Amino acid sequence: DQQVKQNSPSLSVQEGRISILNCDYTNSMFDYFLWYKKYPAEGPTFLISISSIKDKNEDGRFTVFLNKSAKHLSLHIVPSQPGDSAVYFCAASASWGNYQLIWGAGTKLIIKP
């Protein structure tokens, strides 16, 4: 049973427009959420995170929104740039937990020129 779901395997967006990547979770004990970005033949790199005490966190062009009642988070990238083309993973953890991050399957973002 997948506790963290990214239902869109891929997303194509025009350069300069907004990219919105979505993530749903089922475990209400999760209280910390992260987005990682991965280029081919490289390991994932941390992008942005949000604690469950917040509903929004912003870092430059990247904003993560958390809707706890819907168990849903989204990553907004504005404006989208060619270098944003990558696979984006959503991950979640629980502060009571055993050090495990639970990962979604990833969404491949393609930025079209």
Added chain:
Amino acid sequence: NAGVTQTPKFRVLKTGQSMTLLCAQDMNHEYMYWYRQDPGMGLRLIHYSVGEGTTAKGEVPDGYNVSRLKKQNFLLGLESAAPSQTSVYFCASSTARDRGEETQYFGPGTRLLVL
């Protein structure tokens, strides 16, 4: 400052062979992790370590063993490789957790093919 490094980058094994994957980090991180990534799936935790000399099982530990004899190194062993262990393996490290908030730093991955 190399961050997290993994060796080898790619390896082909025959069923039943053994091998060890090496992970090294130079960030003085306490925690280290081994993940596998399979097509269409997120990263799944194999084993992890919260400090030198300690290891613990993750989500998918069967068929793997680990050792953390030195703080900077985390070894993943396959005693008898099976085709189901064909995957990309990632090592990661992080500082001590605070209320579950942590950023993990990843190596570039090891691609393993078991025939």
